[in-house]
Amino acid sequence: MAVAVKALFFDVFGTLVDWRSSIAREAKALLEPKGHALDWLGFADAWRGEYQGAMDEVRSGRIGFRKLDVLHRRNLDLILPRFGLAGLGEQERQNLNLAWHRLDAWPDVSRGLHRLKRRHMLAPLSNGNISLMVDLARRNDFPWDAVLGAEIARDYKPKPGVYLAAAEAFDLPPAECMMVAAHTFDLKAAAAVGMRTAHVARPNERGPGKGEAAPAEPVDIAAGNLEDLAQKLGA
Amino acid sequence: MAVAVKALFFDVFGTLVDWRSSIAREAKALLEPKGHALDWLGFADAWRGEYQGAMDEVRSGRIGFRKLDVLHRRNLDLILPRFGLAGLGEQERQNLNLAWHRLDAWPDVSRGLHRLKRRHMLAPLSNGNISLMVDLARRNDFPWDAVLGAEIARDYKPKPGVYLAAAEAFDLPPAECMMVAAHTFDLKAAAAVGMRTAHVARPNERGPGKGEAAPAEPVDIAAGNLEDLAQKLGA
Numbered sequence: 090m091a092v093a094v095k096a097l098f099f100d101v102f103g104t105l106v107d108w109r110s111s112i113a114r115e116a117k118a119l120l121e122p123k124g125h126a127l128d129w130l131g132f133a134d135a136w137r138g139e140y141q142g143a144m145d146e147v148r149s150g151r152i153g154f155r156k157l158d159v160l161h162r163r164n165l166d167l168i169l170p171r172f173g174l175a176g177l178g179e180q181e182r183q184n185l186n187l188a189w190h191r192l193d194a195w196p197d198v199s200r201g202l203h204r205l206k207r208r209h210m211l212a213p214l215s216n217g218n219i220s221l222m223v224d225l226a227r228r229n230d231f232p233w234d235a236v237l238g239a240e241i242a243r244d245y246k247p248k249p250g251v252y253l254a255a256a257e258a259f260d261l262p263p264a265e266c267m268m269v270a271a272h273t274f275d276l277k278a279a280a281a282v283g284m285r286t287a288h289v290a291r292p293n294e295r296g297p298g299k300g301e302a303a304p305a306e307p308v309d310i311a312a313g314n315l316e317d318l319a320q321k322l323g324a
Numbered sequence: 325m326a327v328a329v330k331a332l333f334f335d336v337f338g339t340l341v342d343w344r345s346s347i348a349r350e351a352k353a354l355l356e357p358k359g360h361a362l363d364w365l366g367f368a369d370a371w372r373g374e375y376q377g378a379m380d381e382v383r384s385g386r387i388g389f390r391k392l393d394v395l396h397r398r399n400l401d402l403i404l405p406r407f408g409l410a411g412l413g414e415q416e417r418q419n420l421n422l423a424w425h426r427l428d429a430w431p432d433v434s435r436g437l438h439r440l441k442r443r444h445m446l447a448p449l450s451n452g453n454i455s456l457m458v459d460l461a462r463r464n465d466f467p468w469d470a471v472l473g474a475e476i477a478r479d480y481k482p483k484p485g486v487y488l489a490a491a492e493a494f495d496l497p498p499a500e501c502m503m504v505a506a507h508t509f510d511l512k513a514a515a516a517v518g519m520r521t522a523h524v525a526r527p528n529e530r531g532p533g534k535g536e537a538a539p540a541e542p543v544d545i546a547a548g549n550l551e552d553l554a555q556k557l558g559a
Binding site for chain 2: 259
């Protein structure tokens, strides 16, 4: 690369954390003791299935910015009746919504981030809100320099302003920043504002074989996981 | 305290880092080899002396928000002629301005923060910009959970919105947050929005005996340093 990469920005859901099995586990832990039996992975998929549509309301300007926790709660209320859970109480809904703060990282992530931190500034550039990012970092030992992303930009990826706000917070031109994600659409949007791109393979993100094993468009680096990315960046 | 404190927010300049001797050292390191001889501590004091006035331009709405790095540079340009340095070049001014990114912490800070992190969420709530906070954290090993403060709020302390934006980012009511500072005015503003307050003694911040050895108004905790604060919070 002609220009040295100074900062690495990370997508989080899917790229760093396994939201699907974590949400299934958390939902089961909260609801099974109350006598509910459902397809827990299907429940996770249904909840995540409302994700992009809810953010589209903000991206399009139809509603003002609100944190992802608020959108997750709206989506939860939407899907509960489909699973026979329309009667779930307010306190249980609040607890369940915080399942997104208790996601587990893929096994390579903490080690990879610590290695990458030696030579690069690191921040999540996620659609998740700051408190959610902080809880995931504490749970999984993510050594962030700062928490950037949607809440700072008050808009959602892949809107260009979200990427630009992160570069601006670090006082860097986009060409000195690299976006790291397991989703080609995210990398494409980062490249469009001038950032470098690294794809991380998460072939089972949405279930066995249902994830991106490789980028669908050209990227600067295609890595198998974060330790492989560290090696490819010479970190 | 009736309500448990979940987050600790920190003032940085003066409270965590010794800006005065650090700026004097950095200015000397950059300018002495070029043949300049001046009162280095006086230079630091003069530069810091323009600090509140520059932020008042933003606080009052006379100018839009701009990062502290930009205000520091404006203040530098303002004071250079007073020290016979009106001819200093653009590159040297830029290097000198980044001296604020190379400040050293008081000796108790890193240990104290690591101890406090076990049971509390930690963030700087400083008027310094995000990149400045990140550079100070890397240099001095400050284990922040997130970087909050003026740049997030797009206004400067002691405006109430800056404190409220930090509590809001962590999804906490102000009563579950504690502001930690060596300056009574900062704590008073935090208390006015409902936060808890902890004073840290920095009796020599602006020179021998020129700093707050004790708070000038009542606070929840008065600590000698951050390790003392950790002890008083049972951390």
